[in-house]
Amino acid sequence: MERIEMSDKELKRLEVLRQVLDGVVSQKAAAERLGLTDRQVRRLLRRYEAQGAAGLVDRRRGKPSGRRLAPSFKERVMARLSQCYADFGPTLAAEHLAAEGLSVSKETLRGWMIEAGLWQAARGRRVTLHPPRPRRARLGELVQIDGSPHDWLEGRGKRCTLIAFIDDATSRVMHAHFAPVESTQAYLSALQDYVTRHGRPVALYSDRHGIFTKHDPEDEAPTQFQRALDTLGIAGIQARTPQAKGRVERLFQTLQDRLVKAMRLTGISDLLSANAFLEPYLVEHNARFAQSPAEPNDAHLPYEGKAEELARCCATHHRRKLSKDLVLSFRRQRYIVRTQGAPRYGLRGANVTVVVYGDGRIELLHGQEVLAFTVFDATQDVPQPLDDKTLNARVDELVEKRTPKKLWRPGPDHPWRQYPEPPPSEGGKEAAP
Structure with missing residues (x-):
């Protein structure tokens, strides 16, 4: 007797139809239990009475799907995939292939990639060790900030750091830019751009690095x-x-994963081009991954000051004290305050703020007054203390500047080589002078 392979769904239908034929269950009740109409139940009964259990087996089983893709199309997709997207995931690869007119579902592509050895199926479901925290309700209530040092250009350019501000309520990337290193000035520049575009959020959420907080409680x-x-x-x-x-x-x-591959396809190899590419890329990223907040009200407050005041706030400030001659020292340079001929005795011994902007420009402030000054000494390269975020960049810079020192050796016609070599003594040792 031929063995019939039946699915769980078909076995359930067989059991219910037998109860209908035995008069235990009505056709209407059977239709409700199977999720079918009365007409479908009557059709299945006729097939069961005529063919037995084999009549309940899906007639499409073992036959190729009518929606299957042509083998030639699969060959084109896999050839393009191997050529440009071999290390892409199925979802990302399907998006890029669709942009080229090769539309295929990510699950179909996943199967093809597993078959070709380009993708490995995940084993089991990932275990969530940390329960998710509920999102904030409004845009701008809490903004998470961090930096990611990474080989973003994949060796085509120098290693750099991506500084990013992401809203907690919407997962919307509010600001991002590439910087040479993760430094205080990089975050201050990001803060200036953020406040200019969006206003002042309620809070910024960061790690405990020395950029954001002092570790000495005193x-x-x-x-x-x-x-x-x-x-x-x-x-x-x-x-x-x-x-x-x-x-x-x-x-x-x-x-x-996604941004690195997108910049690879575009051929970006320097920091300036990467930042120019990043802005339109984030528009597409937010359109795909951002979501609507629970409450529509925006928690940002507008910045009502002037642009130059915001730039001054987002620069680095250093306190110095003027001498009796109205001179201060900063980074091994002396700055002389100009008084335009009028005596300024009140500035003697006054505390002055040295404001250093991101582009290297310097201002001297006494309260709210900007003081004119003259730099007395030439610019000097002053080594700055490094932390764990800037150390690697500094060492890479030193490695690039380092050149191996060649040892000097006299030529064969040098006078030193005109003297004969001393004869070796007995036992292989040189004779004593």
């Missing part, structure tokens, strides 16, 4: 970034674990 002086936040009325909150600011961490995981 040091009450704020960091440069804390000073800027206090001036703008923005709260700074530090997370205790990377998982606490999981949205920005997952953002970097996504961008290290």
Whole structure:
């Protein structure tokens, strides 16, 4: 007797139809249990009475699907995939292939890639060790910030860091830019751009690096970034674990896959081109991954100051004291305050703020007054203290500048080589002088 392979769905139909024929269940009740109409149940009964259990087996089983893709199309897709997208995931590869007119579902492509050895199927479901924190309700209530040092240009250019600000309520990337290193000035520049575009958020959520907070409890002086936040009325909150600011961490995981490959296809190889490419890319990224907030009201407050005041706030500030001759020293240079001929005795011994902008420009401030000055000494290369985020960039710079020192050796016609070599003594040792 031929063995019939039946699915669970077909076995359930067989059991219910037998109960109908035995008079235990009515056709209407059977239709409700099977999720079918009365007419479909009567049709299945006729097939069962005529063919037995084999009549309930799906007639399409073992036959090729009518919606199958042509083998020639599969060959074109796989050839293009191997040529340009061999290390892409199925979802990302399907998006790029669709843009080229080769539309195929990501699951179909996943099967083809597994068959070709270009993708490995995931084993089991991932275990979530850290329960997700509920999102904030409004845009601008909490913005997570962080930097990701990575080989974003894949060796086509120098290693750099991506500074990103992402909103907690919407997962919308509010700001991102590439910087040579993850430094205080990189975050201050990002803060200036953010406030200019969106206004002042309620709070920024960061890690506990020295850029954002002092680790010495007895040091009450704020960091440069804390000073800027206090001036703008923005709260700074530090997370205790990377998982606490999981949205920005997952953002970097996504961008290290998608953004890196997008820049590879475009051939970007320098920081300037990468930042120019990033802005339109983030528009598409937010359109795909951002979501609507629970409440439509925006929590940002507008910045009502002038642009130059915001730029001054987002520069680095250093305190110095003027001498009796109205001179101060900063980075091994002397700055002489010009008084335009009028005596300024009140400035003697006064505290002055040296404001250093991101482009290297310097201002001297006494309160709100900008002081004119003359630089007495030439610019000097002053080594700055490094932290763990800037150390690697500094060592890479030193490696590039380092050239191997060639040892000098006299030529064969040099006078030193005109003297004969001393004869070896007995036992292979040289004779004593």
